[in-house]
Amino acid sequence: MHVLLTNDDGISAPGLQALYQILSENGEVAVVAPDQEKSAVGHGITLNHPIRVTELPLVDGKTGYAVSGTPADCVKLAFLEILDKKPDIVISGINRGANLGVNINYSGTAAAAREAALYRTIAIAASVQGQRGGDFHGAARYIRHLSLETLKNGLPPMTFLNVNFPALPLSEMAGVRICRQGLSFPDEYLDRRKDPRGKTYYWHGCDFKNTETDIAIDSAAVEKRFISITPIKCDMTDYEAIPGLESWQILNGNSAINR
Amino acid sequence: MHVLLTNDDGISAPGLQALYQILSENGEVAVVAPDQEKSAVGHGITLNHPIRVTELPLVDGKTGYAVSGTPADCVKLAFLEILDKKPDIVISGINRGANLGVNINYSGTAAAAREAALYRTIAIAASVQGQRGGDFHGAARYIRHLSLETLKNGLPPMTFLNVNFPALPLSEMAGVRICRQGLSFPDEYLDRRKDPRGKTYYWHGCDFKNTETDIAIDSAAVEKRFISITPIKCDMTDYEAIPGLESWQILNGNSAINR
Numbered sequence: 412m413h414v415l416l417t418n419d420d421g422i423s424a425p426g427l428q429a430l431y432q433i434l435s436e437n438g439e440v441a442v443v444a445p446d447q448e449k450s451a452v453g454h455g456i457t458l459n460h461p462i463r464v465t466e467l468p469l470v471d472g473k474t475g476y477a478v479s480g481t482p483a484d485c486v487k488l489a490f491l492e493i494l495d496k497k498p499d500i501v502i503s504g505i506n507r508g509a510n511l512g513v514n515i516n517y518s519g520t521a522a523a524a525r526e527a528a529l530y531r532t533i534a535i536a537a538s539v540q541g542q543r544g545g546d547f548h549g550a551a552r553y554i555r556h557l558s559l560e561t562l563k564n565g566l567p568p569m570t571f572l573n574v575n576f577p578a579l580p581l582s583e584m585a586g587v588r589i590c591r592q593g594l595s596f597p598d599e600y601l602d603r604r605k606d607p608r609g610k611t612y613y614w615h616g617c618d619f620k621n622t623e624t625d626i627a628i629d630s631a632a633v634e635k636r637f638i639s640i641t642p643i644k645c646d647m648t649d650y651e652a653i654p655g656l657e658s659w660q661i662l663n664g665n666s667a668i669n670r
Numbered sequence: 671m672h673v674l675l676t677n678d679d680g681i682s683a684p685g686l687q688a689l690y691q692i693l694s695e696n697g698e699v700a701v702v703a704p705d706q707e708k709s710a711v712g713h714g715i716t717l718n719h720p721i722r723v724t725e726l727p728l729v730d731g732k733t734g735y736a737v738s739g740t741p742a743d744c745v746k747l748a749f750l751e752i753l754d755k756k757p758d759i760v761i762s763g764i765n766r767g768a769n770l771g772v773n774i775n776y777s778g779t780a781a782a783a784r785e786a787a788l789y790r791t792i793a794i795a796a797s798v799q800g801q802r803g804g805d806f807h808g809a810a811r812y813i814r815h816l817s818l819e820t821l822k823n824g825l826p827p828m829t830f831l832n833v834n835f836p837a838l839p840l841s842e843m844a845g846v847r848i849c850r851q852g853l854s855f856p857d858e859y860l861d862r863r864k865d866p867r868g869k870t871y872y873w874h875g876c877d878f879k880n881t882e883t884d885i886a887i888d889s890a891a892v893e894k895r896f897i898s899i900t901p902i903k904c905d906m907t908d909y910e911a912i913p914g915l916e917s918w919q920i921l922n923g924n925s926a927i928n929r
Contacts, residue, residue: 453742454712454775461871462860483712483776487874491860513788515906516713517742522775529772529855560920569853570908572915586922589915591907594828596788601721601750612720615746640920642911647774648850649829652901656831656848661819661899663845 412438412562415498417485418506419449419519422467422477426505429547431469433555441498442475443489445482452481454522464488482523490530500558501527504537505551507544509575511630512593524571528645533561534571540633541578549581569645575629577636585636590629592641595622671697671821674757676744677765678708678778681726681736685764688806690728692814700757701728702748705736713781714740723747741782749789759817760786763796764810766803768834770889771852783830787904792820793830799892800837808840828904834888836895844895849888851900854881
């Protein structure tokens with residue numbers, strides 16, 4: 412299998428290194444990843460700065476590509492410039508820290524997989540709960556298996572898989588659940604502080620404690636020691652809302668504003 | 671109506687100013703917007719830098735808040751710190767340049783509306799085609815009408831409206847269409863150049879020409895001189911893919927990797 416590997420923790424992150432090691436046993440793995448941590452950049456891309464690409468040796472002596480932009484930039488660079496041909500699959504991760512529920516929006520890890528899916532390529536985003544990371548090696552072995560199964564079975568066009576592992580050795584996990592995305596909002600806050608010059612600044616802070624109880628929801632499954640797999644669609648249209656909107660008094664722009 | 675106004679072009683952008691002027695006639699408008707252009711930052715949020723907030727006088731002498739972060743940061747700041755109570759509606763824009771199809775992913779304008787929807791608040795993202803902007807004043811008048819209709823009719827929880835105007839005076843637009851999101855990929859490229867030291871760098875470039883023919887798709891409608899309104903869901907789960915995934919040989923993590 413031909414794999415493009417990327418992430419948002421940066422090219423030297425241990426989660427990416429674990430995947431590189433395991434996936435290289437089964438095929439050809441290209442690495443195009445940010446040159447530094449790009450967490451929480453969402454699906455941002457770089458338009459207002461030039462993008463630089465640095466060639467770096469990987470553990471086995473092959474060449475990896477460190478990109479000055481976002482995870483989505485990395486996928487664009489790989490597809491449009493670096494790779495000779497499209498990979499069979501794009502894998503993003505393994506991220507240090509879960510990407511569950513509403514946090515999928517902020518996740519650069521998920522955005523790279525979404526970017527690949529928009530390019531009609533099979534893609535998986537993988538993350539391990541906890542800032543210390545868990546069993547990257549075990550998680551990488553599971554991702555390899557899942558990749559092969561995904562290539563065998565296929566995915567609907569423009570859908571990718573978002574996979575999250577509990578912070579445990581693989582042998583202690585309860586199993587695997589196919590989940591939906593949670594939509595509870597995390598308990599977040601802005602921590603207001605004063606700098607040495609007396610000027611106010613804020614840190615964004617968040618309590619990542621799961622508040623979902625239904626194990627069919629991604630964060631609840633991971634809390635119950637399951638690996639969660641959520642199929643994520645690129646099409647964001649709320650089709651069910653369309654007929655209602657068509658009945659509103661909004662369809663004639665000029666008469667609407669001239670009332 | 672109590673409005674929170676934000677954008678990704680920055681607090682001094684003409685599209686935001688036009689909305690502020692028109693919406694202030696009908697109610698109370700708070701402005702919390704980036705202190706500089708934050709286009710294409712997607713749904714990124716600021717975790718690795720402190721966030722600064724600067725108070726600035728608005729055209730009518732009231733106080734606006736310029737934030738050093740992303741559009742999504744602005745909504746968090748407004749809700750968690752600046753506003754005394756939640757607004758009735760959050761409006762993001764009016765953006766200079768359309769946010770249609772796959773570009774909704776990259777759009778900070780849309781992300782601010784999505785952030786508000788995640789906070790269970792009614793939200794509208796508004797954009798005008800073309801980098802010169804079109805009829806911001808006319809578009810702002812239509813957005814005011816749409817806002818009042820949206821507050822009257824309500825939206826499904828965690829769905830927001832993404833509105834795009836052609837670059838024309840309002841009187842020359844063909845009408846309004848309720849659309850789905852296009853998923854054709856734009857014709858994009860990376861422009862490779864050399865700096866004066868001979869080092870390579872890249873600019874991301876994109877031909878925004880519409881390739882959709884079905885007028886039920888956002889970019890096709892705008893090309894045909896319609897205002898497009900697309901209801902966008904926060905829930906990204908591909909529910910239809912779940913049963914298929916549950917039949918794959920992936921549900922037992924340990925046996926899967928020990929084969």
